[in-house]
Amino acid sequence: MAIDCEDQELLEGFLAETTELLEKLDDDLIALEKSPEDAELMNRIFRSIHTVKGASSFLGFDMLVKVTHKTEDVLNRLRKGELFLNPEIMDVILEAVDLVKTLVADIKGGDIVERDLEGTISKLIPFLSENATEATVLAPSAAQKEKSATAPPAPESAAQPAPEAAPQEAGAPAAAATAPVVQPKPQQVKEPQKPAPKGEDLADNSTVRVDVKRLDDLMNQVGELVLERNRMIQLHSDYQTGLDPTGFGDDFGKLSKRLNFVTSELQMQVLKMRMLPVEKVFKKFPRIVRNLARDLGKEVDLVIIGEETELDRSVVDEIGDPLIHLIRNALDHGLETPDERLASGKDRTGTVVLSAAHEGNQIVISIKDNGRGIDPEKISKKALEKGLVTEEALASMGNREILDLLFLPGFSTKEQTTDLSGRGVGMDVVRTNIRKLNGIIEIKNDVGHGTEFILKLPLTLAIIQSLLVEVEKEVYSIPLASVIETMRVSKSEFHMIGGQEVLKLRDSVLPLLRLQQTFSCQEVYTDRDTCYVVIVGVAEKRIGLIVTRLLGQQEVAIKSLGKFLANLPGIGGSTIMGDGRVALIVDPIGLIGGGAA
């Protein structure tokens, strides 16, 4: 059923507001579970749901009204103290919120799908009857938590009967919590065209709210720019009419200086506007961690540090998935069960620290757990078993390199893929995603005490410092972030080792790559006997790129090559130079990793 809404603007407003409310709601609900006494928080949650209900009834989204109405009722009883919050109620409320998200996502997608509301609503209803307080227990005790997490999952289709069975209820929500997307009714319509959008996808960044002050500053700068443009037009016409041609050079010089100043200011400001606090991504984690912890029967404290750290929206959009995977990893593989923890002399409750901070021109995000750490022995055994490395190769590897095996496609230390680690992406995909962002990922490991995954990402993907080089008359741009040094060498200094050209660099041996060959450029200079070597490096790997000459440093704006030319080996994008021509941007990570990994 397509959406028939007369007022598009109204609908868009509704969607924007609801999305925002729902995003906040998850966070608030998790916070509420920790401090059920917080009346203000309680009221805020109630108001949010109430607002969504009101707006959707106004616009005639009946399914939404139904779900929000029941949820609101449950919340109302909690608010009035007729019901006491415990993990089971929270499970059901969260499930209802997920259903609301799914419904909103449907509306956003422009297609209302008939969804099964009864399953969720019937779980809410028991909490609405008078004797519900008796059926649930006052405070969530640890013992009960465990019971509910390990209880056998009840079949989802069976709608929960009325309130008599308290223990049964404890099992069902736990099972339901693993499935945030409510199954659509058994295919009455042909499924295939569009997969149902997941609740998680709601937090997209298609609209931004910008501080009015920033907008005003921007407007000021644009005003300046217009002035400079007028000055330029004036200068041009003066020059054409032959007025004072002698002073032209001076005037032009001044003008370019001012123009330079104004544009860099403007650039800064626009960059700032594109900055989003990393909170946008982080705020869905409390919820994910809570669900996972309950599913896995583990006790976890999630500590979030530096959520106000800002980074470019292009990066914000991309880091969500890798982070989710790393967090899942930390909970699933890293942290031990409470009993195991007690046995090894730790607190029952494990801690996962998610932090973000600026470090120079980079943002560093770290996911740290105080679990069992990664056992290199286990990894090497697994890698051998799967035939990912040979025994000889393994023998020559240091601990660090062994940890790197984690990122090989097809690697999993878990004996069997669980519901949790099986879905989503593998570590190899995490690394690919991080690389795509020109970032690097490092592992710090302390066997028995925990693991830390550190992501280092550039602040923005839009503009980078780059080194322009010439390769046989073609111009390429190499991101400066990965350039370590450049040097001029005579071709006679190259050596061949096993078919690989190398250069003796101080006391190490540097593998070389002729860009002219990699990019199959036509050779124009045959008589030159010196060339330049640009040494690029990512993490510990170094490689020397042979180029014809260096043209200089420049700040360049990255342009995508479009989907037809995406994923070219060694090419990361393109940029437009001062003369209007296009220069391709070299992807050093692709060149280094491409051969080795």
Next chain:
Amino acid sequence: METALTKVKSEEYGGELIQLVSFNLEKEEYGINVLMVREIIRMLNITRVPNTPHYVEGVINLRGKVIPIINLRKKFDLMDSEYDKRTRIMVMEVVGELMGFIVDEVSEVIRISEKEIQPPPPAVSSGIEQECMAGVINQADRLLVLLDLERMFSADERRLFSNVG
């Protein structure tokens, strides 16, 4: 909003007359629906892109946007020729992406009625070209091949484009 758009489109298509931009390639005349064509520009500096199929000439800067350029002669396996002052790049939107196509010469915009379009003759035309031949227009003194660029790249080629290496 979307419905409004499709309505306009269907009106254009459903009407009796279709407007075609006609262009030449190796003395043959081709036509393409005018709605597909974004702009027609003169040859400019093309930056070669390594490791692409041979008919991808490279990329150009189209007012700040970088778009790929396809050499239609190479794509259709015709003899390569030098660019001259009549060579043009037709910028078109193909499956949602802007792309430029190098042609020998762009001649005119013609109106034809839908009835004039005949299905392409079977087996007469060769290989790749046939893929994107949507029809033949037989007018008194000329023969035009109607192209459908959406069908120009086979599924394999699309994969090649996005996954070279």
